[in-house]
Amino acid sequence: ELKVEQNPLFLSMQEGKNYTIYCNYSTTSDRLYWYRQDPGKSLESLFVLLSNGAVKQEGRLMASLDTKARLSTLHITAAVHDLSATYFCAVVFVGGSNYKLTFGKGTLLTVNP
């Protein structure tokens, strides 16, 4: 069974602090996405990770991928209130003729002043 597990599911942190969100998946995959969703809004693509050891950074967010461990991390550096949102990882699995995107449950991040 295809599984994508994120933890934590809820994260409340202070501004200025660092933290990491973890994404584990159950089957070999060749790519992983991180999305952000604000309340009532759509999903916004943050990162696409395509290979083992891939690391991408945008502002205070850095994502990495370890395909051997089937693990991706989203590291938050010196959090600010604007980062409050739900973050999803999504893993591509090959299913039939399609590459299926399977999502984790999401991590609700709240950054407090």
Place this chain on the structure above:
Amino acid sequence: ETGVTQTPRHLVMGMTNKKSLKCEQHLGHNAMYWYKQSAKKPLELMFVYNFKEQTENNSVPSRFSPECPNSSHLFLHLHTLQPEDSALYLCASSQETAGTYNEQYFGPGTRLTVT
């Protein structure tokens, strides 16, 4: 308009009603998707269309009926829904369903409430 649009943004319907959700993409993509996002559950893929042909039906009940008249438009026809069908329905598109170009772009969603 740009990107992926969905209408209506909010919909309240009774269990005996028939309604339709509409999705339109302005990205020149060939693949379109319907997802269901319920509280406390991961996004669930419902249907996939590639070049107007349905390529995936993820065991979705027949009270949900998709239609893809062309690569830019996708509909989800709803009839005799149940309260547990209340959710956010998201449409997405990608250049194709496989390979390098399958990054999906999402619409804003339709918040559906079944009473």
